[in-house]
Amino acid sequence: MSWKTLIEFWSQISRCGAQPAQRMRAQRRLVTSESVAVAPCEVLEARSLPSALSIVIDYRFDTNNFFDTQEKKDLFQQVANLYAARITDNLGAITPSGRNTWQAVFTDPATGQSSTVSNLSVSSDTIIVFAGGRDLEGDTLGVGGPGGYSAQGSSSWLAIVDRRGQSGAAGSHPTDFGPWGGSITFDTVGTSWFFGSTTVGLDGDEADFVSVAMHELGHILGFGTSESFDNLVLNGRFTGPKSVAEYDLTGNPLLDSDNSHWANAVTDGGLETAMDPAIPLGKRKLFTNLDWAALDDLGWTLTSTNPAASPTLTFPGSIPTFVRGGARVVVDTSATFSNPGNLTLKGSQLQVSTIMNGGKYDAVTITTGNGITKSGATLKYNGVSIGTYSNGLGTLAFKITFSSKASNEAVEACLRNLQFYTTSQQAGTLDRTLSIRILNMNGQNSAPTLKTVHVL
Ligand SMILES: [Zn+2]
Incomplete structure (x- = not known):
């Protein structure tokens, strides 16, 4: 059986990665403005009703034209909407103005190099994903993860950029995650991609785009890439209570040696999980209830209906x-x-x-x-x-x-x-x-x- 390694990457921007400086914490650049008489959460007080998350996919860095048709972009959006339909967290808007400024830091999908966008506006309840492709090493099909940032301004502004009003994401032992977004890269050389909303026509030598997109978006949302995830890792297993309850076996679900995926071939209800490290060619894997449970554990608020639930x-x-x-x-x-x-x-x-x-x-x-x-x-x-x-x-x-x-x-x-x-x-x-x-x-x-x- 031919296997290809899916991602991990986020290393460029991860706290434990090779270039931790890219994940700049607010306090390093804290420049308190004169007009700081604002409670940190005031921006969020106008918001009370839950609404679905929007995942906006931004192709401005797809300079290698991986997404060369509207159909491919539409399919990616369909996958993103599987998350959007289940996540009801209120994320504060990032609206730079005056002295409140920031730079989104992420991996440019076309080059693999760190890139920045200054003063990106991110609407409330919205996450932005810069997507594109380049020749990824070896058998890697895709890489993805949340971005970092640097920011300057009032303390409430810095809090919004850092955690979007997710109060549990504050402090040294966060239990929640509120990213602005990140970037995802797909392999452009040596991979035969299958773009289909169903698996009809998915051949044994093809890599399923939907599966890889779903996996990478899981990393964007903090699976294996957030402190609130890491804080639930103990001795190579994941201790999040929702995941433990969902796990088919007893005890804590087993993680891969990278502590950023389930162990390879971990199943849930007989289906292989989406967030294990690899996928066979010719196969589609969507989120299992165990994958969803991990997102729940790391801080996302989910609706009870699983849109990918089995018949x-x-x-x-x-x-x-x-x-x-x-x-x-x-x-x-x-x-x-x-x-x-x-x-x-x-x-x-x-x-x-x-x-x-x-x-x-x-x-x-x-x-x-x-x-x-x-x-x-x-x-x-x-x-x-x-x-x-x-x-x-x-x-x-x-x-x-x-x-x-x-x-x-x-x-x-x-x-x-x-x-x-x-x-x-x-x-x-x-x-x-x-x-x-x-x-x-x-x-x-x-x-x-x-x-x-x-x-x-
Ligand atoms: Zn991965």
Whole structure:
């Protein structure tokens, strides 16, 4: 399997990195103005209602034209919006004026050199990401991290630049993080990038842009790059309570040796985490609940709904009985499908297999009704083609591959129309266990749901 190392970098601007001077703390340049009679948090008092974060991607430093089409920029924004939709922190506006001035310090994506922008205006509840590309060393696909700054002005101004009103980010043992933004760089040479909102067409030799963008934005937001993250690292593990509660194993989640990622191949609910250090080519990884939990632990306020949540199938009805030689039996007329992350169905696949006591005579198919009709191998819902299906027999799984026209309602109708039967009265009579799951909804899979079927 071919692996490529994702980032770490932030070293240029990290407190523990090679050039710590780039992360200038306010007090080093503190020039108190005469008009400082302002409480440090006054700027924020007008704000009370939570609203979603905006991540503004700024391409002024993309001089190597990595983002050479609007479609690529749109896709990056879609990924950024996955964060924006969940983060409700109020970040104070950085509005330089008069003696209150500052310089954003970050790595120029096109050169790898430190760069500055003087007196950048950053709106409230907004983070700015300078994005671009250059030839990154070795197998590195991307690098990213929050920027540093230098600032001059009143104490309230310095506090805004430093932490955007996140009071927990103050002091020597911060529990919160309020960055202005940072920069992200993607590899421009030797990487075959896949730009797609779904994984349809993602080949085994391609690097998935969505996955790498999601990972780098995680670093921008402080994963492995903030003091409030570092303060939760103990003996190579992460002690944040939300993460510990979410971790599939007991104890504190294991970190990579760099203490800036989960250990390689750490999973959550069976899915590999997005913030481990590497991703295989040909694969998409979005944030798992464990990745989100770490952002929660380092200080971000998250809405409870996970937009990247996995789909779920349920089969709550009574156990159906199939009588050999009799009519095919519907598996569950009250089956449900939920898609809390509103993940795209295009290219996803429903699979049904008999995992216990099955035999060569066991068959799974789909019947009509509930709006479902069939035309050859094509399935229609309310007259609209929603995909194709193939019957299951013996060890061959029943499958439906959904098209872009499939809706959540259509999938649920399909689940309610699944049928089990045997093709011979010689089939055994032990209870069958069916395993039903849906795969590859924007890279996410449902957990397999099991359903028992009696056979007489
Ligand atoms: Zn990383």
